Amino acid sequence: MKTKNTLFALAFICITAVFGQKKTNGKIYMEHPAINVVEDFVKASVAGDTTKLASYMAEDFKAYNGTSDDPMGQSSDRAAFFNSVMLYHDQLDYFSIEPLPGSYPDALEYKDDQQNDGTTVLTWNQIKGVHKTTGVKIDAAAHRQYELNKDNKIFRIISYSNGRVLDEIGNSFSDRTNGSIYNHHENINTVRKMIYAFENGDLEKAYSFYDDKARFGDLNSFKTRGISLTDQKELDKKMFEQFEIENIEMSGYPDYLEYEMDNGRVVQSWWNLHLIRKSDKMAIELPVFYINDFNEEGKIVREAAYYNEKLLEQPATVASK
Known part of the structure; x- marks a missing residue:
């Protein structure tokens, strides 16, 4: 026992000497x-x-x-x-x-x-x-x-x-390209199918075009930047409870950008959403600009929506019908 105590004391002294100096x-x-x-x-x-x-x-x-x-x-x-x-x-x-x-x-x-x-x-x-x-x-x-x-x-x-x-x-002193722009592409087709599925209330089909880990950004509010697909579904549910989609029309034509740098795959599209506010039957036209990022499998992995939120809150003036 004395030997063990002596060895322990010597070891402690050595450790102290190493770390304490x-x-x-x-x-x-x-x-x-x-x-x-x-x-x-x-x-x-x-x-x-x-x-x-x-x-x-x-x-x-x-x-x-x-x-x-x-x-x-x-x-x-x-x-x-x-x-x-x-x-x-x-x-x-x-x-x-x-x-x-x-x-x-x-x-x-x-x-x-x-x-x-x-x-x-x-x-x-x-x-x-x-x-x-x-x-x-x-x-x-x-x-x-x-x-x-x-x-x-x-x-x-x-x-x-x-x-x-x-x-x-x-x-930056010389011009260089950074990929290609398409006005017809499978990823453009995907965005169109997704938008028109929402127009027809086919939510299951609309969400099928997104990756399970997709992130969503509503640039009207910091609170809705980078949210999950599950959270976005909840926001969409509230939207459909307050508004009825009467029609969605494409504005211009979508662009698909395939970047050389970072292998980016982005569809930019412009839409006019014709909505009816259920509380007062107010007809609202909401212009929306979407940016959808795609992965190699053709699934949407990121979505950013630009629109004027105040248009949804405007006072009732003209009935839809």
């Missing part, structure tokens, strides 16, 4: 002269003031992309960095760099012999702007690590950001 390697500051330098540096970059930028940079300055395949292998010198700054300044309307909401910069002073020759400033920013030529909007988070020497000059910047928005700008 802490070692400081410097200090973290939320106010620091180096932070002031970085903040002024960012303001100068937004203003496109390369002269002022240069005053904050060391002669051996290098900038790195922390998200590249070789983040510390390929660097930009002062001239290349200036060109990058001016691209943002010259090509973006409403250009701004602000702290990410809820964040603030940190200044780190290390006491490690290999890192005690200056200060590291970490920032979390939100970059905003609209590209002047393509109209692409930038609203992206970015993290930067600034290394400053003992003279408070920036000698290294490592940037971490999502480059997808820049790819979108590059892609």
